[in-house]
Amino acid sequence: MAEIAADARHDPEAAAATRRYFWGRFLVYAVLTLFAVIYLAPLLVVVFNSLREQSDIARNGLISLPRSFRLDAWAQAWGTYCVSGTCEGMKRNFFNSLWMTIPATLISTLLGAMNGYVLSKWRFKGSEILFNLMLLGVFMPGQISLMPWAFLLGKLGLTNSTYGLVLIHVVQGISFTTLFCRNFYVSIPDDLIKAARIDGAGFWRIFRKIILPLSPPILIVTVIWQFTGIWNEYLFGVVFTSGQQQPITAALVALTAGGTTARAYDVMSAAVLIGALPPLLIYLFGGKYFVRGLTQGAIK
Amino acid sequence: MSTRDLTVPVAATATPWRQRLGTMVPILVLAPSLAASFIYVFVFTLWTLYLSLSSSSLMPTYGFVGLDNYASLWANRRWNIAYTNLFLFSGFYIVGSMAIGLLLAILIDQRVRGEAVWRTIFLYPLAVSFIVTGTVWSWLYNPVDGIQAFVRGLGWTDFSFALTANRNTAIYAVIITGIWQSSGFAMALFLAGLRSVDPDLIKAAQIDGASVSRTYRKVILPTIAPIFLAVAVIQIQFAIKTFDLVAALTRGGPGVSTTFPAIYVYDLMFQRGQIGEGAAAAMMMLAALAVVLVPYSLWIVWRRRAEGRNG
Numbered sequence: 119m120a121e122i123a124a125d126a127r128h129d130p131e132a133a134a135a136t137r138r139y140f141w142g143r144f145l146v147y148a149v150l151t152l153f154a155v156i157y158l159a160p161l162l163v164v165v166f167n168s169l170r171e172q173s174d175i176a177r178n179g180l181i182s183l184p185r186s187f188r189l190d191a192w193a194q195a196w197g198t199y200c201v202s203g204t205c206e207g208m209k210r211n212f213f214n215s216l217w218m219t220i221p222a223t224l225i226s227t228l229l230g231a232m233n234g235y236v237l238s239k240w241r242f243k244g245s246e247i248l249f250n251l252m253l254l255g256v257f258m259p260g261q262i263s264l265m266p267w268a269f270l271l272g273k274l275g276l277t278n279s280t281y282g283l284v285l286i287h288v289v290q291g292i293s294f295t296t297l298f299c300r301n302f303y304v305s306i307p308d309d310l311i312k313a314a315r316i317d318g319a320g321f322w323r324i325f326r327k328i329i330l331p332l333s334p335p336i337l338i339v340t341v342i343w344q345f346t347g348i349w350n351e352y353l354f355g356v357v358f359t360s361g362q363q364q365p366i367t368a369a370l371v372a373l374t375a376g377g378t379t380a381r382a383y384d385v386m387s388a389a390v391l392i393g394a395l396p397p398l399l400i401y402l403f404g405g406k407y408f409v410r411g412l413t414q415g416a417i418k
Numbered sequence: 419m420s421t422r423d424l425t426v427p428v429a430a431t432a433t434p435w436r437q438r439l440g441t442m443v444p445i446l447v448l449a450p451s452l453a454a455s456f457i458y459v460f461v462f463t464l465w466t467l468y469l470s471l472s473s474s475s476l477m478p479t480y481g482f483v484g485l486d487n488y489a490s491l492w493a494n495r496r497w498n499i500a501y502t503n504l505f506l507f508s509g510f511y512i513v514g515s516m517a518i519g520l521l522l523a524i525l526i527d528q529r530v531r532g533e534a535v536w537r538t539i540f541l542y543p544l545a546v547s548f549i550v551t552g553t554v555w556s557w558l559y560n561p562v563d564g565i566q567a568f569v570r571g572l573g574w575t576d577f578s579f580a581l582t583a584n585r586n587t588a589i590y591a592v593i594i595t596g597i598w599q600s601s602g603f604a605m606a607l608f609l610a611g612l613r614s615v616d617p618d619l620i621k622a623a624q625i626d627g628a629s630v631s632r633t634y635r636k637v638i639l640p641t642i643a644p645i646f647l648a649v650a651v652i653q654i655q656f657a658i659k660t661f662d663l664v665a666a667l668t669r670g671g672p673g674v675s676t677t678f679p680a681i682y683v684y685d686l687m688f689q690r691g692q693i694g695e696g697a698a699a700a701m702m703m704l705a706a707l708a709v710v711l712v713p714y715s716l717w718i719v720w721r722r723r724a725e726g727r728n729g
Contacts, residue, residue, distance in 0.1 A: 146528050153522060154539045156598070160554050161542075180557055181568035232447050240444035248448070252455045257711055258463075259659050261683040261700040265469055265478060265693060266462040289454045296451065321443045350547030352662040353680075357688060367549045371666055374553050383557065394550045401545030405538060409606050 168192060168387035175383045195388035201373050208389050210362055211369035215349055216396070218280045218365055222287035223344040229288070230295020230340060235329050237296065238303035239311050240321065249300060255293030260353045263290075271358060278363050283355065287348045294347075295340050302336035302411075303329065339411035342404050346397040366393045463704070470697035478693055487698035497699065500677040503589055504706065507596070507678070508657040512650055514597040519604025519649070524634065526605070527612045537609075540602035548599065552666025555595045556582065559667075585675040588668050592660075592676055595667055600656065604649050611642035644721075647714070654710050658703060679703050 163181055171186040178185065197207040237249045267286055268277075276282030306329070314324050355365040364372070370393050374386050401408070470488070473481040491497050526536055543551060558564040561580040569577040581591035615638050623633045661680035668676040670685075679699060686696030 143528075146525050146530060150522070150525050150530065150536055153518075154536065157539050157543065157602070160551075160558060160598075163558070164554055175563075179567045179571060180560075180563045181565065182571075229451050233451050236444040236448045242445065245448075248452060251459065252452065254459045255455050257655065257707055258459060259680070259700070259703045259707060260661075261680055262466050262704055263458065263462045264466075264683070264687060264700070265697060266465045269478070289458050292451045292455055321447075346545055350549070350662075352547070352549050352665065353684070356665075357684070367547055367662070370549055370553060374556075374666075375669070381563075383563070386553075390550050390553055394546045397545045397547070398542065401542060402538070405541060405545070406534070409537070409541070409610075 164387045164390055167383050168195075168391055170384060172382060172384045180383060191384035191388040192392075195385045195392060199373070199382075199385050199389070201369070204362065206362075208366060208369060208373070208392050211364055211366040212392060214280055214359075214363060215365040215367070218283045218287070219345055219348045219396075222284045222291065222348050223341055225284075226288045226291035226295050226344055227337060227340045229292055230297075230299045231330075231333060231337065232325070233292070233296040234299025234301075234303050235325055237300045239306070239308070239324075239329070249296070252293050252296055255290065256297060258290075260290075264353075264357060267354070267358070278359050280359075280363065280365075282358055283365065286354050286358075287344075287351070291344050291348070294343060298340045298343070299333075299336055302333075306332060335407065335411050338404055338407045342400055342408045345400055349397050369393075466697045466700055469694060470701050472694050472697075474693035474697070476691035476693070483694070487694045488702075491695055491698050491702070496674045496677055497679075497682060499674055500679045500682045501702075503676060503678055504658065504660075506589060507593055507660065508654055510590075510593045511596045511600075511657050512653045514593065515601040515604050515653060516646065516649055518597065518601040520608050522601070522605040523608035523612055526609060537606070540605050542602070543599045544603050546599075548660075548662035549666045551595060551599050552663045555591070555598070556667050559583075559591050582668055583672065585672050588672060588676045592664055592667055596657075596660070596663060599663070600653065604653070607645055607649050608642070611645040612638060615641050647717075651710060651714050655707065658706050658710075679706070 166182075166184045167175055167180060168191050169187050169189070170182075170184045171188060172191075174182075174184070174186045195207055196209050196212075198205055199207045233252070237245055263286075271277045271282045271285075274282070274285075276285065310328060311324055314328055319327065349365075350367060351365075352367040352371070355368040356371070359365065359368065370389060373389055468480070469478055471482060471484060473479055473483045473486075522536075522540055526533055530536065559580070559582040561567070561578075561583055564579075566577060566579040569579065581587045581594075619637055619641070620633060623637045628636065659680060660678050661684065664670060664676055664678050664681055670677045670681050679702065683696050683699045683703065686692045686699060
């Protein structure tokens, strides 16, 4: 850098190049900063509003630096805020979402890993065709399955229950998890499996001793994908559950839709953040692996 | 396997039985998922197809009415608005988020400091639900409390920004919010693509004296062309399935100006008790997806074959 600067003093062409380089760098950071502000602003607005007093919001508008600070809105949104007659806040819906998302994520990921293992390392006649058929599930719009699910859940006695939603999300998720895992396992050398089979290892032994230890990169992708997808899902939640059984997405819509009176932005902001927090945390801790894994094999 | 089993002496019956079970294990493991997927994809689709040809109203019934539901669907003004909105939204949303995604990816690719921080900032909306995004943006669009009030408060008193309050502009509010949510995703895929370009290729272009912008236009972007298509297909899928975003942002309004097919299906089936017509609308959504995905899958298969031949 110093050398270029020194040269620049008596070389007008080099001086121009340095200047161009500087302005280029400046432009890159300026545009990135502009977009970063646009991306972060809504998050900041919500965080601020969840900490401001309602009177402060009413007086100074939604977009304003906080002139008051309190945590009441969070407590209300969590435990006591009233939505259509029941005053229990979001905590019940939060746990509904949790008890729906965790089992559905684990079951669909486990099934996906085993399916992917079979479809990549234990291929049989027609297994490629079966894999492609399973893939179609990735593209199905949820609306196609609404009436059949309504009928099936009714027959199984699972309407308006978290178990029903777990079932839906597992069935819907299998195609994604199988796709991710299969594409990842294909890159594990077949010789490794052959050697293990010659040594007498069977289907399950190879799965436990060879495949699973190599799986963390893809299992992280699958778990993040499934967890955020299921937690954030709205259509099935709003169609198949009501009131206290609703997952948090459906409850959020009910909460923010209600009210002809002045809107309680402070409580609604806190509620929105409660609903957004689990997938955000998962993303913040695992996002690095997610992007890497997604671009390594999942999207191909 | 079975022919070899025949040669095994009768005395060792235990082994072939276990052996045969052994060869069955992979299929047994796959079977439940396969059955579930088969029911989900084929049985459910045929079921809904059948409902769309039936006289179902409040409850599913199986009186056959042919294409009546489709006819009355396409005769409905609201459905036509929904379908037009879908095209408008898909077009702007895909072009917008790809353009911004590509811009951000190229900028980040200029060896910027703190790359991980930038990436995290642009990608975090992906982790948040459309419900959350839609809710928050509906507040920002609200003329009384949101952006308009903020700018007026700064002193520009006749500033006007009330997209969601107007029938003709509400769709653009949905588009902007959709782009905000998913351009980070496009960025991540593009960035991965840019990183996968052979460095020698770029060096060769630079040695030939090509400028940065020329290198991008003539060398780098053409080599990642397949990624453009992949991003577009993924985004189109989001667009066709758009339900949550609109449900939280505008609830289809003002009036019916931001109705989407996904919203309309829900309304017909669960608000108005017109299950047959709702099923017909759902089938039209599937048709829209097929129009995009079938050619794309054929192209992928063709490309793989071509690569197989060449490599």
